[in-house]
Amino acid sequence: MTQQTLNNFQEKWSELADVKDVLAARDWFMGTSGNLAIKVNDEPLHFLVTASGKDKYKRTDEDFLLVDEAGEPVETTHLKPSTETLLHSAIYNKTGAGCSLHVHTVANNVLSELYGDDGKIDFNGQELIKAFGLWDENALLSIPIIANHADIPKLTEVFAKHLTADKGAVLIRNHGITVWGKDAFEAKKLLEASEFLFQYQLALLQLK
Numbered sequence: 283m284t285q286q287t288l289n290n291f292q293e294k295w296s297e298l299a300d301v302k303d304v305l306a307a308r309d310w311f312m313g314t315s316g317n318l319a320i321k322v323n324d325e326p327l328h329f330l331v332t333a334s335g336k337d338k339y340k341r342t343d344e345d346f347l348l349v350d351e352a353g354e355p356v357e358t359t360h361l362k363p364s365t366e367t368l369l370h371s372a373i374y375n376k377t378g379a380g381c382s383l384h385v386h387t388v389a390n391n392v393l394s395e396l397y398g399d400d401g402k403i404d405f406n407g408q409e410l411i412k413a414f415g416l417w418d419e420n421a422l423l424s425i426p427i428i429a430n431h432a433d434i435p436k437l438t439e440v441f442a443k444h445l446t447a448d449k450g451a452v453l454i455r456n457h458g459i460t461v462w463g464k465d466a467f468e469a470k471k472l473l474e475a476s477e478f479l480f481q482y483q484l485a486l487l488q489l490k
Contacts, residue, residue, distance in 0.1 A: 287323070291330075291348070294320045297466045298330055298346060301383070302338055304470065310385040310477075311338035316458065317364035318346075320381045320466055321374050327351040331370055333361040351375055368438040369460055376445040379462040381469040386458035389480040396487070398427050398455040405479050413475035414449070425476065430457040451476050 298320040302311075310316060316338060319331040330346040331353070332338065338345075348356045351374070353367035366384060373382045397403040404424050405411055411423040426444045431437040437454070444452050449463040451472055459476055463469035 291322055294322050294330055295346060298381070299341060301381075301466050301470050302332075302345065303341060305383070305385060305473075306339045310387055312386065314338065316383075316385040317366050317370070318381075318383050319367070319370035319373075321379070322348065327374055328356055329370065329374055331367050332364045334364050335362070365434060366437075366460075368434050369441055372438050372442045373445060373460075373462045376442060377462065378448040378464070379469075380464050381466040382460060382462040383469050383473050384458055384460040385473065385477075387477060387480070389477065389484050390453060390459045391456055392484060393480050394427050394453045394455045394457070398429075400427070402426050403453065403483070405483070408479060408482070410475040410478050413471050414451075423479075425451050425453055425459075427453040427455055430455045 298318055302318055305311065314335055314337060317332045319329050321329045328348055328350060331349055333344055333347050336345060344361060347359055347361045347363060349363050349367060350356055351371060353363055353371040355363065369384065370382045373379050393403055402424050404422055406420065406422045411421060414423055416423055428440050431440065441452060449468060449472060451459060451461040453459050461469055461472040461476060463472050
């Protein structure tokens, strides 16, 4: 690595680690679930992704590993990329996003089941849809819900059909949400906004 590449690598590592700490504080990594990624280089495409099976409530030197555009480790390592690394790879290959986050929560799982047959969940008249850049009074945020294929290449194929912008969100039914944005700040903002909306909708349905 050149010094510039090394500096960028370290900067992105710290940025992703900081996001992981924030999400861990919200208790969004139950049972080692969830995975995070951040782009390090465009040419060639390299990104950091969480190592599989790690306790994400701890901060260690083995939290992430560098992978290529196919989600394969760039260097020899005993670490294994997260199972859903191909989803992150699809995001960076098809959009200009710089960071992508995937978490499993009770709220997003329950709502993905309740609205799964509709293939989407819609929100309007909610302040936090502005996080997605929707500022019009009658704006509608529609988050796709896709089937939870156990075969990751098949899941990635279905997921990739919804990668039509440089930021967005997709729910995987009874699995979790994946969001992506131009950088770690935007991706975290979209994730926080989505989870607020899910928790709100769930609470509203319970009151009814």
